[in-house]
Amino acid sequence: MTPAAPRSGLVDRHIAFLEALRGAGLPVSLAEDLDAVAALTALDWSERLVIRDAYAATLVKRRTQRPTFEALFDIYFPRLVGAGAAPYGEEQGPDESGARDNGQALASFRQELLEALTEGDEQRLARLAADMVGRFGAMPGRGPGLSSWSAYTALQRVSPQQLVDQIVSALLAQGRSEEEAQRVSGRRVGAFTRQVEDDARRRIAEEKGPDHVAKVATRPSIDRVDFTAARKSDLEEMRREIYPLARRLATRLTQEHHARRRGPLDFRRTVRASMSTGGVPLTTHHRPKRPHRTELVVLCDVSGSVANFAQFTLLLVFALQDQFQKVRAFTFIDHVHEVTHHFRPGADVVDVMADLAASTSHAALWGRTNYGRALAKFEEAHPDALGPKSSLLILGDARSNYSDLNADVLVRLARSARHAWWLNPEAVRHWGTGDSAARTYGDIVPMVECRNLTQLGEFVHDLAV
Amino acid sequence: MTWFASPADAAERLTAAGYLADAATATTTFLAGALEKPMLVEGPAGVGKTELAKAVARATGSELVRLQCYEGLDEARALYEWNYKKQLLRIQSSHGEQEWSATHDDIFTEEFLLTRPLLTAIRREEPTVLLIDEVDKTDVEVEGLLLEVLSDFQVTIPELGTVSAVRRPLVFLTSNATRELSEAVKRRCLYLHLDYPDAEREREIVASHVPELDDRVAEQLVATIGRLRELELKKAPSIAESVDWARTLIALEIRDLDDKAVNDTLGVVLKHASDHDRAVRELRLNR
Numbered sequence: 208m209t210p211a212a213p214r215s216g217l218v219d220r221h222i223a224f225l226e227a228l229r230g231a232g233l234p235v236s237l238a239e240d241l242d243a244v245a246a247l248t249a250l251d252w253s254e255r256l257v258i259r260d261a262y263a264a265t266l267v268k269r270r271t272q273r274p275t276f277e278a279l280f281d282i283y284f285p286r287l288v289g290a291g292a293a294p295y296g297e298e299q300g301p302d303e304s305g306a307r308d309n310g311q312a313l314a315s316f317r318q319e320l321l322e323a324l325t326e327g328d329e330q331r332l333a334r335l336a337a338d339m340v341g342r343f344g345a346m347p348g349r350g351p352g353l354s355s356w357s358a359y360t361a362l363q364r365v366s367p368q369q370l371v372d373q374i375v376s377a378l379l380a381q382g383r384s385e386e387e388a389q390r391v392s393g394r395r396v397g398a399f400t401r402q403v404e405d406d407a408r409r410r411i412a413e414e415k416g417p418d419h420v421a422k423v424a425t426r427p428s429i430d431r432v433d434f435t436a437a438r439k440s441d442l443e444e445m446r447r448e449i450y451p452l453a454r455r456l457a458t459r460l461t462q463e464h465h466a467r468r469r470g471p472l473d474f475r476r477t478v479r480a481s482m483s484t485g486g487v488p489l490t491t492h493h494r495p496k497r498p499h500r501t502e503l504v505v506l507c508d509v510s511g512s513v514a515n516f517a518q519f520t521l522l523l524v525f526a527l528q529d530q531f532q533k534v535r536a537f538t539f540i541d542h543v544h545e546v547t548h549h550f551r552p553g554a555d556v557v558d559v560m561a562d563l564a565a566s567t568s569h570a571a572l573w574g575r576t577n578y579g580r581a582l583a584k585f586e587e588a589h590p591d592a593l594g595p596k597s598s599l600l601i602l603g604d605a606r607s608n609y610s611d612l613n614a615d616v617l618v619r620l621a622r623s624a625r626h627a628w629w630l631n632p633e634a635v636r637h638w639g640t641g642d643s644a645a646r647t648y649g650d651i652v653p654m655v656e657c658r659n660l661t662q663l664g665e666f667v668h669d670l671a672v
Numbered sequence: 673m674t675w676f677a678s679p680a681d682a683a684e685r686l687t688a689a690g691y692l693a694d695a696a697t698a699t700t701t702f703l704a705g706a707l708e709k710p711m712l713v714e715g716p717a718g719v720g721k722t723e724l725a726k727a728v729a730r731a732t733g734s735e736l737v738r739l740q741c742y743e744g745l746d747e748a749r750a751l752y753e754w755n756y757k758k759q760l761l762r763i764q765s766s767h768g769e770q771e772w773s774a775t776h777d778d779i780f781t782e783e784f785l786l787t788r789p790l791l792t793a794i795r796r797e798e799p800t801v802l803l804i805d806e807v808d809k810t811d812v813e814v815e816g817l818l819l820e821v822l823s824d825f826q827v828t829i830p831e832l833g834t835v836s837a838v839r840r841p842l843v844f845l846t847s848n849a850t851r852e853l854s855e856a857v858k859r860r861c862l863y864l865h866l867d868y869p870d871a872e873r874e875r876e877i878v879a880s881h882v883p884e885l886d887d888r889v890a891e892q893l894v895a896t897i898g899r900l901r902e903l904e905l906k907k908a909p910s911i912a913e914s915v916d917w918a919r920t921l922i923a924l925e926i927r928d929l930d931d932k933a934v935n936d937t938l939g940v941v942l943k944h945a946s947d948h949d950r951a952v953r954e955l956r957l958n959r
Contacts, residue, residue: 238859242707249706257679260699268858270714270865387954450906458850485764489756555946557904
């Protein structure tokens, strides 16, 4: 009998890491597992980032999965242990690192953070994030394994959000434009906030084991974040995704149109082409099929609760307008207002969104969402909008503040259009609860759940085909 | 043959071949060689995906075989095809003097075979880099074909038998991600997402392509490009465009990239009128 060979624990960690990735929704198959092992054996284990790149190359197959992967990699293969080998403040002498959390330390820390954020010095920011959690986010426990760290506490204490104005003015002094300075500082503070959260997770993982953290702390990738639950930084990132998404959709649509374009045989062309092969028709030629394009009428609820969702859907429709013969867009809260004229072909997205936001105020007379009123107004004011060639697309959560629903108006509208759909940003399980009229309206027009970019993309694709 | 000794070696030799690879690119390229697996490179247009394959070919002294994908690409264009016209001529010229069975054996021989990039790459005995460019442009059926070729490196031609690779080519697939590739293809590949480089690396790239560009102007150029990428543009400028811009500045003998110079040459970098307007406004060029 041979005793079990001593285990390094590396295999266990590898397996646990893979399990965590699967748990977070990455489809890591056995083939990829073996690839990763092969890759690791081909490499030198001297550098952490090389290992990370090797894991990334073999396990991550989609760009949107990358943040999830990095978060988990940081948990299972942490960058540093505890406060790290070279804690921040070393150059300022030992007394500085001893005074962990007091008013003076906070002030000097914020000063340092301000400088780093203004410069956008990534390495320094990473170090500051680790230090910030260690100093201001510690929640001491009574024994080993009981202490914990809170990114929330640390962020409350230091509140980097309040530094934004100072960063903006510093950036303005560097000659950047107002709007750009706002955006840059917002992004940097957002990124720093995420770093702090990551570091807190890392430390908790150290105490409680990575599996625990991996279960509770991973966020969905950006195309699966709910419109209604998105943070400000998410929204910005999602807006950047809109054009690539629109381009992907457009390419796919053209490809599919082409694939189905092959019409009836063009006999004369085929015979003419067969001359060069001695009368044997090796290749056949076909008449092109005439594509039909839909006219799209979008009716969009822009009240506060669904504003994000409305914004993204309008943006996507705008980006895809050349896929439709004609697009007309209306926004409403309790009053309908046409916004089609903002959708100039080739116009700038940011301008369009700003114009739309500005015109939102016209859509409300009383300020409370009222679907019944809006539908009736639409029927009354724009009777020419819908026709046998148009598709009606209604966007909204169907929460109508217990007002009259005017279901019969929707029936008439749906009848006069060729197709009608309703996109609802709420999860199906919430439909019909409270003041939601989703069930009533859903019986009249097909209602589709649309909570994130992926679902939106899928829907628009089906719509345009 | 081993392609690269280590990630560091890969980085070094790619640099020597004129391609400045970042750490992830070097590591993944090394792994593609070491594990003999195809490598899928995704990323926005113009970040150097195709260039990477070319540079690997240069660095390893291999031949580059390129399959440019497009919508409607089929087996006949990717793998092999019989030269029908020549076969017809052969049949017609024999005027029934020859037995059919002999003719049949005759017309399905090497002489009448047109090898296309995939078969060419597999049959080559010298080191080969196979570049399958813009995979996302093909139809889904072609992916199936690629799967067979990429996993076994062999092709079966009914009339001739199975051709296996004597020496596995190093395969690069590039994609702009306009279409999601199938899980099966992705599973067989190593994956690398190439993105816009950081300012430092971009400056090095520009300098290596346009060495006569002044350091200070290069820095201004890279900073401006970086700011343009931060804007919400329809088409963000790529590395290819920064290099073009650098060349333009040289051609126009512009020694200082001030607002006027940027405004005059912005058309090299931005390809949409609305992007142009936006940039002018955000960078405050119309003073």
